[in-house]
Amino acid sequence: MDDLDLIRERAETVGFASPEHLTPARERLLAAARGERRRRPGRLFWAAGASIGLAAAITGVVALAPAEQVGIGAGVAHADPVKVLTEAASAALKEPAKPPRPDQFLYVRTEEPEHHVREVWFSVDGTRDSLIGGFKEGGCRNGKAPMYGTNDPRKEGMLEDCAPRSVYRTDLPTTADAMLAYLEAQAGDRKGDVNSMGKDVYHLAYEQVLPPASYAALFEAAARVPGLTALDHVTDAAGRPGVGITWPVSPGSSPKATPVVLVFDAKTYQFLGTPETAVTVKTFVDEVGQRP
Structure with a gap:
């Protein structure tokens, strides 16, 4: 495999960056090339290590863009x-x-795609009525909690056994x-x-x-x-x-x-x-x- 084959293989593996990402990467590529060249009397040649160094620099160019832009998928990650x-x-x-404080409420605001917002207010000690996305949840007091939002109106406000959860x-x-x-x-x-x-x-x-x-x-x-x-x-x-x-x-x-x-x-x-x-x-x- 010659130098161009090696470079071509690397490029095909990781894809190409968009033009706006190329300028700083090109400078690194040229710097790598200058650092790897050696001279012999009468001609300029690339040492074996230069091909590897250049291929690594090429990888830096083609992999510079985010994974989703270069088409290699989000699974390619540098983070550990x-x-x-x-x-x-x-x-x-x-x-x-x-x-x-036990008498306070935990407020959590969450957002889902397309800006769908959910808000909850949870009783810290579990003894006060909470509000979860617009639905009331009875607090547990003395082992009993009122039922809200039941399908049977007759059960609305009735007490059921419970244990407070913080x-x-x-x-x-x-x-x-x-x-x-x-x-x-x-x-x-x-x-x-x-x-x-x-x-x-x-x-x-x-x-x-x-x-x-x-x-x-x-x-x-x-x-x-x-x-x-x-x-x-x-x-x-x-x-x-x-x-x-x-x-x-x-x-x-x-x-x-x-x-x-x-x-x-x-x-x-x-x-x-x-x-x-x-x-x-x-x-x-x-x-x-x-x-x-």
């Missing part, structure tokens, strides 16, 4: 899933611990080992289903709040799960760019099963959501209907 999740854990630990999860582990064991225990008969574990991680980071140490443990535990991949140039449902961590679908799953993709900010490593649902606001407020 372990590094991304480890950095997400470190970022979580830097967040100040601000426990809410959306501020102080009951979760604060170490990676313990969190991984917790996630595996939650799997039950789904044990070994990596995609299912990804959904559990997502739900903990979605419309609940964890203390910083538990958030860090969650992402550190996720980093230990085998088979994860990182996707560059991913956007969440609100259109915010980031890096995606994909949880593979287990063998034997339904053909309709799709992998869970968690999106993190590529600079701050803050959890943003997924390509289907983006968390745009998450904070505590004093009453239902209040917005920050």
Whole structure:
């Protein structure tokens, strides 16, 4: 295989960048060429290493554009899933611990494609009535909660047995080992289903709040799960760019099963959501209907 064959093979593998991306890449290419050339009396030639260096420079030119623009698919990524999740854990630990008051509400605003917005107000201690996407949910007081939005009007407001659930999860582990064991225990008969574990991680980071140490443990535990991949140039449902961590679908799953993709900010490593649902606001407020 000669130099041109090698270059041609590299170009066919990764595709071509758009013209606006070529200028800086061309400068790198020329610099690589100047650095690799050697002179012999009477003629200019390329050393064997120069072909490899030039091919690498060519790769830099053709792979400069985002994956979705050069036609090689979002699966070609430079980010490492372990590094991304480890950095997400470190970022979580830097967040100040601000426990809410029991009488407050967790307000979460999420956005889905085409700007569909969902808002929820969850009672922090679970004893007050919550509002979830326009539907009222009864708070659990003295082991009883009123029923709302039932199909049978006669049952509206009737009491049913309950146990209060807090959306501020102080009951979760604060170490990676313990969190991984917790996630595996939650799997039950789904044990070994990596995609299912990804959904559990997502739900903990979605419309609940964890203390910083538990958030860090969650992402550190996720980093230990085998088979994860990182996707560059991913956007969440609100259109915010980031890096995606994909949880593979287990063998034997339904053909309709799709992998869970968690999106993190590529600079701050803050959890943003997924390509289907983006968390745009998450904070505590004093009453239902209040917005920050």
